[in-house]
Amino acid sequence: MRKVYTSVDLGSDSIKIMVGEFYNKKLNVLAVTQVKSRGIKRGLIVDANEIVSSLREAISNIEKKLMITIDKVIASVPSYYSTYEIVNGEVDITNLDSKVNGNDIINVLKNAIKSKIKKGRELVSIIPIYFVLDGRKNIKDPKNLIGKKLGVKAMMVTTPSKNVQSIISIFNSIGIDVVEVNLGSIADYTEFKNNTSNSSLSAVINIGYDVTTVSLFNKGIIINSEVIQIGGKNIDNDISYVFNIDIKNSIKLKENFAIAHKKFSRVNDVKECLTINKDLINITQYDISKVVMSRLSEILKLAKKQTYLLTNREISYIIITGGSSELPGMSYLVEEIFGENARIGNIDTIGIRSNVYSTVSGLIRCFENKLNLRDKEYTMIDFDNEMQIKNIDLNDSSVLSKVFGYFFDN
DSSP states (O other): OOOEEEEEEEEEEEEEEEEEETTEEEEEEEEEEEOOOSEETTTEEEEEHHHHHHHHHHHHHHHHHHHHHOEEEEEEEOOOOEEEEEEEEEEEOTTTOOOOHHHHHHHHHHHHHHTTTTTEEEEEEEOOOOOOOETTEESOOOTTTTSEEEEEEEEEEEEEEHHHHHHHHHHHTTTTTTEEEEEEHHHHHHHOOOOHHSOOOOEEEEOSSEEEEEEEETTTEEEEEEEEEEOOOHHHHHHHHHHHHOHHHHHHHHHHTSSSSSSGOTOOOOOEEOOOTTEEEEEEHHHHHHHHHHHHHOEEEEEOOHHHHOSSOOOOOOESSSGGGGGGGGHHHHHHOOOTTTTOOOOSSOOOGGGHHHHHHHHHHHHHHHHHHOOOOOSSSSSSSSOOOTTTOTTTTTTOOOOOSSSOOO
């Protein structure tokens, strides 16, 4: 089976969609698109009609590129008011050979969350911390081990039901099923995780358009998060105000001219720009970089303060992502504020080498990890009813077949 998945990140500034295929345990990008979003503010849907219009445009872009129909997706949900609760479950192994299989893992995870999701809350994810088999603890993957009783200690992640249902209803209104949801911060971590982050207390800071999300992970398991009401939009507004230019030109100057740290900017590098009053002015790289650096410093310092509020333990590893993290000179500013234990996320997957795609890529990786643990196979593209993806031929000999139904944790 070709394992092809579609993920969607509904951002306040743009909608990102990615179609990816896992082949030989490697994620290959088949198509990706980014379109301007409307109807979303601070990560929440405020106008359903506008977001549907933007979403249709993004879906259409992907469908035209691959000549397929998108009808199933993985979607990100905002971290607002998320809760993280450790839960435990236990089931008997009733297989004739007493070997633990994927269904046993599904059953023990269901048992762990049974009757524990509060009214008005929705399950986003159930993340195993470790499994216990006949008293043996700290088992990461118990499949094929022999035993009589399987237990699990897991992190249950929930959000307000409206955060999830509003997103599902948007997709359903255009004939698309949401087969999986996850927090964008969990997706970001999965995209960038390594041996250092998986063995320590780490943080992911995503500087979004409207907001900045700070999330804590203990040995790879999310334990807390908070949303700060400031982001890349504030930088655009600062440039617009200081130089009296419109937002469109502010964004263009920020993305193509400004440096995140003024130390590396050039006084003699100048751009001509028309003000709102139609006056022609010269803006030096140094001047605009001072404005950008000032606001970025504020965002990073607020994020750093938030990590102290979320935990009193020392954080060993910090990952910075989001569109603003791509600004040149950002790594120097991050080191200046956080020290040597922080770094800018680096995506090395061909086709998405920008941190704006960290969430959509991470969503697919999360979904694949979940399926592997549960010993399930799945694809979101029904090849029996679709044309072959053009120019993509990763496995001529693969057997294409249907999978009926979806797997949910709850």
